[in-house]
Amino acid sequence: MPDGPAFEFLAALIASSVIAAALLGLVAVSGIWGKRKITAAFTDRIAVNRHGPFGLLIIVADAVRLLSKELIVPEGVDRPAWDIAPIVMAGSALLGFAVIPMGNGLHIADPEVGLAYVFAVASIASVGLVMAGYSSNNKYSLLGGLRAVAQNLAYEIPLILTAASVVIFAGTLRMSGIVEAQATTLFSVAGIGIPSWYAFVNPFAFVLFMAANLAEVGRNPFDIPEAPTEIVGGWQTEYSSVYFVLCYLSEFIHIFLGGAIIATIFLGGPAGPVLPGVVWFVIKMGAVYLFTQWARSAVPRVRIDQLIEIGWKGMLVLSIANLVLTAVIVGITV
Amino acid sequence: MSLEDPTKPESEAVVGETEDGLDYDALEALLGDLAIGRETHLNAEAFVVRPDEVDAALTTLRDEAGFDHCSCVTAQEYDDRYESIYHLRKYADPTQEVGVVVPTSRDNPVSQSGNNAYRTADWHEREAYDLVGIEYEDHPDLKRILLPDTWQGHPLRSDYDQEQPQVVALREHANPLQEDHRGGEDSDTMFLNIGPHHPATHGVLHLKTVLDGETVADVESDIGYLHRCEEQICQQGTYRHQIMPYPDRWDYISAGILNEWAYARTAEDLADLEVPEYAQVIRTMSAEMCRIASHMLAVATFALDVYGDFTAIFMYAMQDREDMQNLLEDLTGQRLMFNYLRLGGVAWDLPEPREEFFEKTRDLLDDLPERLEEYHNLITSNEIFQMRCVDTGVLEPDVAKSYGATGPVARGSGIDYDLRRDDPYGYYDELDWDVVTEEGCDNYARVLVRLQEVEESAKIISQCVDLLEDWPEEERTIQSNVPRTLKPEPDKEVYRSVEAAKGELGIYIRSDGTDTPGRFKIRSPCFSNLQTLPEMSQGEYIPDLIASLGSLDIVLGEVDR
């Protein structure tokens, strides 16, 4: 086997291309087609079914539709910030996948500080939101951008603190290490082993993380930066055509990154019986995605001040309590 | 009722109130020199007041005689004068009415504003100024309301030139960007145009909002984008046939028959027509079907505003509305623009086979409690929804009264006012149902009122169905004999109102001896209700402004007419 930096670079390039392509495919299926089908199921409708089998060709149709639209650059936008913002958003979410172990060897890098890296790059998206909001020269966008900052500040901290409790259990920040730590059997019920996934070990942290993740990815009840009925489209009001596609994709990739993080640190990563690991991984991500859509169908949006209140007064306190308790428990048992 | 008592000493003798209605002589004595004449309208007596004594007359009537509701202000032109009529009534008993007629000269149509006595007069007088050209002294902000600021002439005047081109140069358009800092250069506020194209304005409403951060510092509604000259259309249509299709188009959200009834009631009083009892029952039933459909949409769009997407609740409520529309289609032949009522009755008897129609209706009513339970599960018991709606958009009862708020908006503020009971028409007084009120005064209370009113309407419908089923076949008269051409005597004036889906829908007609009305004025409930928006949302956050607007349940077709 050849070795050396050149080969490693090439291998990483190929691997990341494969993963990015797979992700984009997944997003296209779930974001454009799946979202319609899921929403339709919740609202007793049929949804797309005329374009190809199960309406799957709507993906192509939608892509053509969106890409062939005119790119409208409003007067007075602050370029190039306005052009970079969608790329920053989409790129940051994609970068996060570099350290996610997706099973069957699909794992580009496994740095010592994998978990910290994921949160770090995912947060870059907030920079993109602010850039988009500020540079659009639109008051609705500005409001959306400001809301995005306030929201991310309020939720990033509980999110990371909750993840830290997992790190205390696993004793490592390395993603593969966290997955390995969940491989043991927690206990057995009627011969079926329940794995020691942290969702089972510490369900409280799991629920907390799921809720904070909804805010992090900006879905109901926390879709405040967009809030279509209040501030039209928030930070993305002025984007059209290709830029809109990027914004749209970045949102979905972000949801999937959230799902990937949850799958990795709470649901045992690619672990699962019978099916190959990567399939299990996608199923777990899909389940988180489904959850966000479900919440969207039934949970009202909270107000911005209420959101901040929940974030700083509720979830931060809970996550610190969770962290301290976990530390105590781990300290006693280990 | 409990909320009304502290606001004014009701228990003391109110001038003019007697056991059997109003004593107009006492009222005239109360007004004394203020009243310089007396007119008789079909609905009530009216006192003529000098244009510079309007405020004194209205304040006296409000404080001494208990007329706390200024239902409508009608402006009209005569050959020798312009006239504003203030239609006053009481929230406690809307059958007690009085008119205040203010004539002004043709050369100098200036009259004192009634804005001090009733805040609702603000918009009504602006409309009068806009369309008829009467100027109101001491009015806080007398400018056009329905037509653009640059409009030339007043369209309801006889000398108005319809051919005149209305040219508006581009430079005359307000530039919204230049008004960023209305409070001066140092101000921290931001001016924001919400609408006319905005996902949550329920049509083409324009809210000029001044924001202090996320807080609404000031909001002003700019209406008129959907002005279709409905009053003038009706003035050109014949009483007998041509007006009836148009009320469907005021509040076009399924409330057609309720609106038609407003016209039917007014015109039937004007022309002294009888309506067979059987037709009244059918009217009552179909009107309540419309109310359910309309409230379903109100709940749906309110949920849309609070939830933020075309979420499940919206679609579920639309389904229920759709089911109701199927019934209405069977009955009237159309799903929205019914044109079902006729002067003196209705257009059609129930569809044959009648049993099938009854069965369908009963099935729907049987399912309704289950569906409503679902709404309560989905919406009202949801803690996040409660967080958003309880104690936001607060509308105090006395403020609501001053603005002439009616319908679910008033009932959500604890004002026990429902024309179906208080000023009975149709078959309502024979049926067993309740007026729903909630004391919360907030967005949440208004949603609760609507959901409960659906239950009450269902009760009414089911009683009507029972009545219709047992109605003897030979007595099923759906229309009384009405002359083919109606020409009421000249100068008869009448103001009548019904409880439409959004509140009190009143119509004023003055006949001029021809087969078309001389003046046709629509008192739209949404118009008055929308006026309360600044009171509800100043100092609150943008999301609450949107929610309050949704809870008012306005239809721009009815606001702008």
Place this chain on the structure above:
Amino acid sequence: MIGVLKSMATTMKHALDGETYTVEYPEETPEVSPRFRGVHKFSQERCIWCRQCENVCPNDTIQIVTDEQRNGEQYNLHIGQCIYCRLCEEVCPVDAILLTQNFEFTGDTKDDLAYSMEELKNVPWYKDIDPLASREPDRGGWIGEGEGEVDYQ
């Protein structure tokens, strides 16, 4: 929290029962009530050119041209301008103008919707429903024997 969970349970119930409310139009066409008011159908054979429909029409949708002997020459109706109030059908003494249940009509331009006598004649019945038979319009109540004299113009 219970309330939020209840909301979510309600929507999930709808998602899982698999029922859909919408239909696949045009494969599945909606049931249209017999009384439904759609595009007009005109019968030249029946028409006596009394012009009552033209007079009653609230927004001047119907335009009739006759020669000096009151023989009909044109009968134009703009189905895009029409408000479908059915007053023309109600006043017609000979059922020459009817509103069919047909609601499917399109035009590339507004002018395509200005129907002439021929086009009105060719409007098809919707699902073979004859509106006259299904509606039983109560003409007696309409024309009436009111105090004014009956005026057929």
